[in-house]
Amino acid sequence: MVAPLRVGIAGLGTVGADVVRLIEVQSRVLSARCGRGVRVVSVTARSKAKKRGIDLRGITWAKNPLEIADDPNVDCFVELMGGVGDPALSAIEAALRNGKSVVTANKALIAKHGSKLAALAEKHGGALNFEAAVGAAIPVIKTLREGLAGTSINRVYGILNGTCNYILTRMELEGLSFADCLKDAQRLGYAEANPSFDVDGHDTAQKLAILASLAFGTKVAQNAVYVEGISSIAPADLRAADELGYRVKLLGVAVRTAKGIEQRVHPTMIPKSSSIAQVMGVTNAVTIDGDGVPPITLVGPGAGGAATASAVVADIADVARGIRANPFGRPVERLRVTSKAPMERHEGGYYIRLMARDLAGTAATIATRLAEQKISIESIVQRHPDGAFDAINNSAKPAPVPVILITYATSEDAVYRALQAVQKDKVITGRPQVIRIEKN
Numbered sequence: 001m002v003a004p005l006r007v008g009i010a011g012l013g014t015v016g017a018d019v020v021r022l023i024e025v026q027s028r029v030l031s032a033r034c035g036r037g038v039r040v041v042s043v044t045a046r047s048k049a050k051k052r053g054i055d056l057r058g059i060t061w062a063k064n065p066l067e068i069a070d071d072p073n074v075d076c077f078v079e080l081m082g083g084v085g086d087p088a089l090s091a092i093e094a095a096l097r098n099g100k101s102v103v104t105a106n107k108a109l110i111a112k113h114g115s116k117l118a119a120l121a122e123k124h125g126g127a128l129n130f131e132a133a134v135g136a137a138i139p140v141i142k143t144l145r146e147g148l149a150g151t152s153i154n155r156v157y158g159i160l161n162g163t164c165n166y167i168l169t170r171m172e173l174e175g176l177s178f179a180d181c182l183k184d185a186q187r188l189g190y191a192e193a194n195p196s197f198d199v200d201g202h203d204t205a206q207k208l209a210i211l212a213s214l215a216f217g218t219k220v221a222q223n224a225v226y227v228e229g230i231s232s233i234a235p236a237d238l239r240a241a242d243e244l245g246y247r248v249k250l251l252g253v254a255v256r257t258a259k260g261i262e263q264r265v266h267p268t269m270i271p272k273s274s275s276i277a278q279v280m281g282v283t284n285a286v287t288i289d290g291d292g293v294p295p296i297t298l299v300g301p302g303a304g305g306a307a308t309a310s311a312v313v314a315d316i317a318d319v320a321r322g323i324r325a326n327p328f329g330r331p332v333e334r335l336r337v338t339s340k341a342p343m344e345r346h347e348g349g350y351y352i353r354l355m356a357r358d359l360a361g362t363a364a365t366i367a368t369r370l371a372e373q374k375i376s377i378e379s380i381v382q383r384h385p386d387g388a389f390d391a392i393n394n395s396a397k398p399a400p401v402p403v404i405l406i407t408y409a410t411s412e413d414a415v416y417r418a419l420q421a422v423q424k425d426k427v428i429t430g431r432p433q434v435i436r437i438e439k440n
């Protein structure tokens, strides 16, 4: 008879409470699947008095996370407090130094300290599992680390932030403004405490940095990710994308190029026919392109207590089974350092929306400036909204009209050089809107 795995949990927010509940509810299933029981023996949180709807009788209430990390009666330390630094970091370090296995859902901490913590886990023999840090219940870490261990990966990309996908979906389907959709996302509890973390792309960047490390064997490096959020996306872009057969999503993309590993987060036009374009609302999805394997897309709930608890308990089950994978899929000394790929050198198709002067020669000027940079146009559309002519004098001074261009693959610096020239020609007003296109 193998002794049960003794679990200590620091942090009893929504996820922590759901983990306690799930281990209790699934106790027989876990015993059968792991060949031994899984028992929560110790917990701690900021408030002991808070009502959580879970039965903590028979479980020790520790004074602080470090007490659990140092407790010889705990085999597996589960960190669900969040935060990029202490107390989470020092408690995880202590647990690993004590030879314990660690399970965490903390994407910020893994994105910042992942390599250092993986080295500690390796040295002291414990596991470091963080499935819940990316895409919550979607088993994407395991897929990259274990399921595709024999496959060379060329690109991994996905919708990694539920809040942004919820906002873009409602803007597209209901024609609502960005601000109204963000308010609803906050009311429904999808958004982070500081929603800028979601809408400015940083949450996606942390998750992408973790996926890139697993896919390409690089040291996890959040500062190697180029980041752009969704706040500049207008309903006009979503309408134009729809008409042209695309959708706009905030994607995290990590791709092997001739110039190195590109890691980027930005609003992206993707063909409506792609699997990822079908993913609406708060749902997350990740597509993995590997050599000799058609693309694999994993879709599922990327946030929320129950979804995150599902991944945390799966990680605990691996510890109970005695499975210990290298946290980033290979020994830390084999992980390469990666630098930030300059976006000027990014190559791909572009969507460009300009507010153009509606007079003879404007389209010719724009086309000339693009041609000078050897940019080939796939399509060009000019919309003439009702009442676009200047109403006051009904004269020869027409109001600007939107011109939408899709380019074939080109380089980003060529696009910006062409647009600077168009601006100097004074045939457009305002800032051009530029959205990168990602082909499937």
Ligand code: HSE
Pocket: 160, 161, 162, 163, 164, 190, 191, 192, 198, 203, 302, 303, 304
């Ligand atoms: N705020 C995040 C999201 C939660 O919207 O996806 C999960 O990381």
